[in-house]
Structures are given as structure tokens and as C-alpha cells.
Amino acid sequence: MKEKKYLVGIIAGGSFLVAAVTAQEQTPSHLQELLELGMHPGHAYVDEGRELFNTMKGPNGKTCASCHGEDGSKNLEGAYARMPRYYTDIGKVADLDLRILSCMTQYMGFDPKDKKFRKEFDKWSGKYRVPLATFVASLSNGMEINVQIDDPQEEEMYKKGEKLWFMRVGARDFSCGICHSVLAGKRIRLQGLPDPVKAKVYTHWPAYRFGNDRMWTMEDRVRSCFRAYFLFEKKWNEKSDWVKKPPPYSDWVIALELYMKHAANGGVIEVPGLLR
Amino acid sequence: MARIGRAIVRVPKKIKKGDVFKVQMVITHPMETGRRKDRHGKTIPAHYITKVEFFFNDKKVTTLHTGPAISKNPYFAVMMKATESGKLTIKYEDNKGGKWEKSVPVKVS
Numbered sequence: 424m425k426e427k428k429y430l431v432g433i434i435a436g437g438s439f440l441v442a443a444v445t446a447q448e449q450t451p452s453h454l455q456e457l458l459e460l461g462m463h464p465g466h467a468y469v470d471e472g473r474e475l476f477n478t479m480k481g482p483n484g485k486t487c488a489s490c491h492g493e494d495g496s497k498n499l500e501g502a503y504a505r506m507p508r509y510y511t512d513i514g515k516v517a518d519l520d521l522r523i524l525s526c527m528t529q530y531m532g533f534d535p536k537d538k539k540f541r542k543e544f545d546k547w548s549g550k551y552r553v554p555l556a557t558f559v560a561s562l563s564n565g566m567e568i569n570v571q572i573d574d575p576q577e578e579e580m581y582k583k584g585e586k587l588w589f590m591r592v593g594a595r596d597f598s599c600g601i602c603h604s605v606l607a608g609k610r611i612r613l614q615g616l617p618d619p620v621k622a623k624v625y626t627h628w629p630a631y632r633f634g635n636d637r638m639w640t641m642e643d644r645v646r647s648c649f650r651a652y653f654l655f656e657k658k659w660n661e662k663s664d665w666v667k668k669p670p671p672y673s674d675w676v677i678a679l680e681l682y683m684k685h686a687a688n689g690g691v692i693e694v695p696g697l698l699r
Numbered sequence: 700m701a702r703i704g705r706a707i708v709r710v711p712k713k714i715k716k717g718d719v720f721k722v723q724m725v726i727t728h729p730m731e732t733g734r735r736k737d738r739h740g741k742t743i744p745a746h747y748i749t750k751v752e753f754f755f756n757d758k759k760v761t762t763l764h765t766g767p768a769i770s771k772n773p774y775f776a777v778m779m780k781a782t783e784s785g786k787l788t789i790k791y792e793d794n795k796g797g798k799w800e801k802s803v804p805v806k807v808s
Contacts, residue, residue: 457774460723464772466707467727548702636771 454633454697465557465631465695468638472558475551481531487555490530495562503563504692507681509574516580518680519556520642521672527551545671547643556640557629560694568625568692570685577681580674584682587675588620597652599679614699625687627696634699641683645676702727704799708789714807716782722753723776724801726791732767748793753777755805756785781807 457463473494476487491499507518513525524544528535535541543549572581589600602611607618617624629640650668669675708724726748733745747767753760760779788802 461709462707462723462725462774464707464725464727467702467705467725470707471702471705 454699458697463631463695463697464636465629465638465697468554468557468631469561469695472554472556472561475555476558479551481527481533483530483532485531487526487531495559499559499562501563501566503560503694504566504569505571507580507677507684508570509576516574516576516677516681518642518672518677519560520552520640521677523552523555523559524672547637547639553629553638553640553643557638557695560629560692563692564694566692568623568684568687568690570681570688572685580678580681581685583674584678584680587679588682595652599648619683620686623687623690625684626690626692627694627698629694630696630698632698638695641680642671642676645679646671649675704728704791704793704797706789706791706799706801708787708801708803710787710803710805712806714781714805716807717780719778719780721776721778722787723774724789725772725774726751727772728793730767730769730771730773746793746795748773748791751775751789751791753779754788754790755779755781756783757788781805783807 476491476495477493478486480486488494491497503519506522507516509516510522510525512529513521515521515525517525524535527533527544533540544551547553572578587599588604589598591598591601602616603619607616607621609616619625625641628644629638631638646668704727706724706726708722710722711720714720728748729746730748731743731746733742735743737743745767747769748765751763751765753762761777763775763777765773784807785805786802787805788800790798790800792798
């Protein structure tokens with residue numbers, strides 16, 4: 424009898440430990456302090472984006488502000504809350520990064536095939552994408568995420584995203600859902616595993632991450648996941664596909680973004696976020 | 700990188716005349732110590748902020764002499780007092796010859 428009692432005690436203790444471990448916040452406490460001070464390294468990117476938005480001139484002589492009004496006051500407030508969505512002028516479902524790229528190539532006159540420009544745009548350390556994306560996203564602070572699926576293209580994309588979320592692919596036979604839906608709430612090393620679908624994690628992206636001291640947009644995040652967990656190719660080819668990111672702004676990435684953001688509907692946007 | 704040397708400065712919005720208030724700032728800077736090595740074994744050259752100066756209406760408030768022991772993207776806070784509204788200018792430089800300036804308005808009521 425005594426042994427049984429001990430056993431029960433041990434089991435109960437174990438479950439308590441697990442419970443203590445799983446209750447983890449999104450923003451760690453030492454970063455919460457920085458947030459309360461109002462000092463956030465991500466705001467440097469917002470400032471940079473604002474400067475670019477008002478002053479950067481394309482080959483056509485137009486700036487972002489000549490269409491959208493100074494500081495995006497004309498029609499950009501709340502735009503991020505509705506993204507990704509179908510745009511008739513590009514004929515695609517676009518997220519924030521793709522929308523900025525197509526604005527710059529269609530209306531400001533940058534050449535999309537110019538290698539120098541694309542390098543500057545696609546790279547995280549480049550001049551244009553990350554600061555502009557952070558600034559535009561920060562314009563819809565305090566609003567609720569409101570992604571609607573009315574267009575048939577959006578519906579198709581959403582279904583694709585849902586399928587991708589649970590599809591097991593790549594060298595490790597892994598899917599997003601394994602960590603973020605099945606094991607959600609537990610830990611991987613020291614980090615809590617959030618559930619983007621239930622917990623509305625999308626509200627603080629784009630986020631500044633202390634791990635590598637830079638700003639990440641969701642595009643970067645999803646593409647890095649593809650690379651880190653070998654999710655990219657169905658038929659895995661050791662020579663060509665080993666640890667490779669999908670091309671930027673591809674359907675794979677945008678479909679997943681649409682699925683996650685639709686799940687976060689109703690969450691209040693707080694951009695830029697601050698993560699470990 | 701164009702991003703080095705960009706700073707954000709926060710000053711409280713409501714300041715009463717003669718009150719002591721806190722000026723906070725973060726400078727985006729790699730702050731290399733000169734002791735780290737890259738993956739090929741070569742040392743990464745030192746690159747850090749050496750001096751931060753605070754001016755209020757062209758009058759010096761303080762000078763901070765900083766060195767390689769300070770973290771990446773450093774955070775500075777200074778307590779100061781103002782009896783009139785004006786412009787707070789912060790000048791900072793690093794050991795590679797970079798010089799920057801940032802100014803913010805201070806409103807005293």
C-alpha cells in the first residue's frame with residue numbers, strides 16, 4: 424500500500440511540474456521591463472521606415488507618400504489588419520512584403536529583374552523591405568485583425584494553407600502542426616511553443632528578436648521555418664534541396680500566412696513585438 | 700550598413716518647470732569589442748561608441764565616455780532638469796570615425 428501511495432505522489436508531483444513549465448508568457452519578463460520603459464529597439468526600424476516612406480524617390484520621381492499621403496494618413500491605416508488579401512491590380516493574393524514589392528515595381532518604377540535592387544529588397548539587412556514593412560504594420564496598431572475570405576482566389580489560398588499546416592513533408596517528415604498544434608503549450612529547449620491558431624500569436628508580428636538582434640517579418644519567419652525543419656521539398660533531393668529556403672513571396676509562404684492570420688481574427692495588433 | 704548609428708530618444712510628454720525628468724535612448728550599433736573571431740579565425744575589428752554628448756539649447760548637459768564593454772544596441776538614460784522649452788541635441792561618435800546627431804524637442808509647461 425505504501426508503495427502505491429508514493430507512486431501516486433510522484434505522478435502528482437510530475438504533473439505539477441509540467442503544469443508549471445507550460446505556463447509561460449510570450450514576452451519574457453526581462454523584455455517586458457524594456458517594453459514598459461517605452462524603449463524598444465524595433466522602434467528604430469519604424470523610424471527608418473517612416474523616413475523612407477516620406478523621402479525615398481523611385482525612378483519615376485514618386486514617393487510612397489505621394490499616393491498614400493504623408494505618414495500613410497490617406498489610406499494605409501488599418502490596411503495591415505486586412506492583409507493578406509486579393510489585390511486586383513496585381514491579380515494575386517499578397518501579404519505585406521509582396522504588396523510593398525509590387526507597389527515599388529508597378530508605381531515607383533523600380534525594375535523587378537534588377538539584381539542589385541532585388542538583393543537590397545529581399546535580404547533582411549537590405550534597405551527597403553523590413554523597415555517599410557514594420558512602419559506600415561505599425562500604422563494599424565490598436566486595431567483588430569480582420570481577415571475576410573470572400574474572393575475565390577483567397578478561398579483557394581486558405582485551403583492550401585490549411586493543408587500545408589498539417590502536411591508532413593521533407594527529410595524529417597515534419598509539419599507545422601506537430602509543434603504548433605499537437606505539442607502546443609509545451610516547451611522546446613527553453614522556449615514555450617505557442618499555438619498560432621488558437622492563441623492569436625500573429626498580433627505581434629513583425630517582431631524584434633533578441634536572438635539575432637534584428638527585425639523579422641512573418642515572411643522571414645515562415646521561410647526560416649521551411650529551412651530549419653526541411654519542410655520545403657516533397658521529393659527530397661539531397662544535392663539540390665538540402666537546407667534550402669523556398670523562393671520569397673511564393674504561394675507556400677503566403678498560404679500559410681493567410682491561414683495563421685485568419686485564425687488570429689479579433690486579436691488586437693501590437694507592432695513591433697519583442698521576443699527572446 | 701545604413702542602419703548603424705540610428706537612435707531612438709524618448710522624452711516625457713508632460714514636464715513641469717523645474718522637474719527632474721528622464722531622457723532615454725537606444726543607439727543601433729554592433730559594439731564589436733575587437734576580441735571576437737569569425738568562423739575563419741580572423742579577429743573582427745573593434746567597432747564601438749566612444750563618446751555620447753547631451754546638449755540642451757547648445758549648452759552641454761553631460762558627456763558619457765563609453766567603451767567596448769557595453770552591449771550591442773546600448774541603452775542610455777540620463778536624468779536632467781529644464782526650466783524652459785527647447786531642443787535637446789545628442790551627439791555621438793565611434794572609433795571608426797562615424798559621427799551622428801539626433802535632436803528632439805522638449806516642451807516644458
